[in-house]
Amino acid sequence: MTRIFVTVFAWAVLFFLVAPLLVIFPLSFSSGEILTLPVPGYSLRWYEDFFLTERWLDATKNSFIVGIATMIIATVLGTTAAYGINLTNFRGKTVVLALLSLPMVVPLIVTAASMYLAFSVVGLANSLWGLIVAHTIIATPYVLITVLASLQTFDPNLMRGALSLGARPVTAFREVVLPLIMPGVAAGAIFAFATSFDELVIAIFITSPGEFTLPRQMFAGLREFISPTITAAAVIMILLSFILLFISEAVRRRGERLTAGKVKQ
Amino acid sequence: MSKKSRISWLLIAPLLALVVAGFILPIGYTMVKAVKNPEVTAALPRTVMVLDAWDGQGMPPDSAWDALADDIEESRRGREFGAMTRRLNFEMNGARSVLMQTRRALGSLEPPYAQSLPVAVPELATPEIWQLIKNNSNPFTASFLLRAVDLQFTPDGRIEAVPPGTAIFLDLFKRTFWISIWVTVICVVLAYPTAYYISSLSNRAASYAMLLVLVPFWTSILVRTTAWFILLQREGPINAGLQAAQITSEPLQLIFTRFAVYVAMVHVLLPFQILPLYSVMKRQGTSMLRAAASLGAPPWRQFLLVYLPLTMPGVAAGAVIVFMLSVGFYVTPALVGGLQDQMISYYIAFFTNQSINFGMVAALSLLLLVFTGALILIARRFVPGLGSLKAG
Known part of the structure; x- marks a missing residue:
């Protein structure tokens, strides 16, 4: 009896989680202007609108520019910092770690407002550079976490061995360390990109129409007038999340296989 | 300092510099702005x-x-x-x-x-x-911080309550707190049986079921809020469905209500509660339950005295994350809620973008930050192993 109740309850909750996302798909292919079900007929007009309107295309382009730049900077800075943190038990390690993960804990609205106020003073507000800096800061904690986790299983003797054989430190890192912690680095990179691509609150504060990202443009669209083009944009974003989820799962599996293999050795 | 720890610092320095310059300094600048009066x-x-x-x-x-x-x-x-x-x-x-x-x-x-x-x-x-x-x-003032708790200075320098019509902030803090509490409670109630059910499935089935949690988790908050924004419209699919099924004769007002805020926020935050619960339950397994049963405990005692305490870290970890995220939530209430359903974050945005008053932006941010900080300290004290769970 309890068993049946739990099963039905769980499936109801899972339905609640997924159904709203599924509803967007038929709506985005609707031929009508009113967002309701059942749709009057199917068409691609809203996708056409998305791919032919400059502000949607610009927003998509901006999102990719900021997302990729954030991913690269956050991954490089996060990976080197994680390696440095893992290298020794220096004094102040816990303080540094706490400081570096602070952007994850501070409410995003406070971060956004503070960055807006301070970035305005130095001329970083209303520029893609400002947004890249902001996104890098909120994305690096994820890189730190994933890379630190994969460094846990890394044997420092391998690095010592490479150095004793005459490899320069940078070469040794690239040839020995990096391949082994790659799953963590890749997972962090995907997380960084996804964080930037989905981020809206900071974008609301520090972008003006020329620098709108895709979420920012959707937000503007929802507030001003509800054009069904928003559903097409939403579907495109869902598909992208799906791809990112797929890649991250593949990376995770690979990482697990790698670690499992090492335990066996 | 040994050579090795010098290398450590060298490797950390670039990120540390970025975080200090782009995050710590701006936050500090804002906090000072809350009391500055130039x-x-x-x-x-x-x-x-x-x-x-x-x-x-x-x-x-x-x-x-x-x-x-x-x-x-x-x-x-x-x-x-x-x-x-x-x-x-x-x-x-x-x-x-x-x-x-x-x-x-x-x-x-x-x-x-x-x-x-x-x-x-x-x-x-x-x-x-x-x-x-x-x-x-005076170069410094307490005016903004006082106003953020509905107090003000009289012309001769005394502190008094603001007139009732303009007193909005204490209510706002209370509302933010209660909406967050309810969202957290609803998330725990929905997530617990769900995570339990998924953890009881075979590995293969569980990973498919978890996909139904992970896909929304990876989908942007804005997209999920957009879905509810559309679903809850007067002419939207839910109202259309209710009328077609002849449950209601005319469209219900769903969007821009407190109900909409709860539904959408729970939808957005639920995966944050399910994921830590699931990982704890998966690790826990049911062996303890079977042991309790073999010792003759009836099912409700097995649950209350054995399983619930063992899975409590998962409940706590998820609840702390859900609560902390909801306290600072902006996008979802701003889009699906009415003016009466807005939280502190709405007014931080309002004072930044509409009624330009950076002193109030700073004061409300400062209070929200102190509030969140206090919560983290309390949570750390009462929830053992919170840090390790979050990192995992």
Whole structure:
């Protein structure tokens, strides 16, 4: 009896989680202007609108520019910092770690407002550079976490061995360390990109129409007038999340296989 | 310092520099802005100097009138004058129009201003506006922080409650707190059986079921909010469905209600509760339950005395994350809630983008930050192993 109740309850909750996302798909292919079900007929007009309107295309382009730049900077800075943190038990390690993960804990609205106020003073507000800096800061904690986790299983003797054989430190890192912690680095990179691509609150504060990202443009669209083009944009974003989820799962599996293999050795 | 730890610091330095310059400093700058008060001194330096010697009783000396006239004449073209009038108007409604009037009158008046100004601008003949200028000549002020908890200074410097019509912030904090509590409770209630069910499935089935949690988790908050924004419209799919099934005869008002805020926020935050619960339950397995059963415990005792305490870290970890995220939530309530359903974050955005008042932005941010910080400290004290769970 309890068993049946739990099963039905769980499936109801899972339905609640997924159904709203599924509803967007038929709506985005609707031929009508009113967002309701059942749709009057199917068409691609809203996708056409998305791919032919400059502000949607610009927003998509901006999102990719900021997302990729954030991913690269956050991954490089996060990976080197994680390696440095893992290298020794220096004094102040816990303080540094706490400081570096602070952007994850501070409410995003406070971060956004503070960055807006301070970035305005130095001329970083209303520029893609400002947004890249902001996104890098909120994305690096994820890189730190994933890379630190994969460094846990890394044997420092391998690095010592490479150095004793005459490899320069940078070469040794690239040839020995990096391949082994790659799953963590890749997972962090995907997380960084996804964080930037989905981020809206900071974008609301520090972008003006020329620098709108895709979420920012959707937000503007929802507030001003509800054009069904928003559903097409939403579907495109869902598909992208799906791809990112797929890649991250593949990376995770690979990482697990790698670690499992090492335990066996 | 050993050579190795020097290398450590060298590797951490770039990220540390970025976080300090782009995050710690901006937050610190904002916190200081919550108590800074430069506008009046910047726009009226001479007046402030004269009033400094005045004891605040009765009318200021005649030289104050000339100083005010000089200051206004000087700042006529700069930005300072506008900033100063906005600042004083925040303290006393109407101060701005008095000062604008003074500026206009000064164009046609002759000195000595102690005689000519009070005739042209009768409001200046009362001590209030002078007291206001004197009180705000201090480079720091508690005004914004007081206003953020519905208090204000009287012209003679006492602290009083703001008039009932303008007292909004205490309610706002209470509302933010209660909405977050309810969202957290609903998330725990929905997530617990769901995570339990998934953890009881075979590995293969569980990973498919978890996909139904992970896909929304990876989908942007805005997209999920958009889905509810569309679903809950008056002509939206839910109302259409209800009418087609003849449950209701006319569309219900769903969007822009507290109900909409709860539904959408729970939908957005639920995966954060399911994921840690699932990982704890998966690790836990059911062996303890079977042990309890073999010792003769009835099912409800097995659950209450064995399983619930063992899975409590998962409940706590998820609940802390859900609660902390909801306290600072902006996008979802802003889109699907009405004005009566907005939280602190809405007013931080409002004071930044619409009614430009950076002092209030800073004060509300400071309070929200202190509130969140206190929560983290409390949670750390009462939830053992929270840090390790979050990192995992």
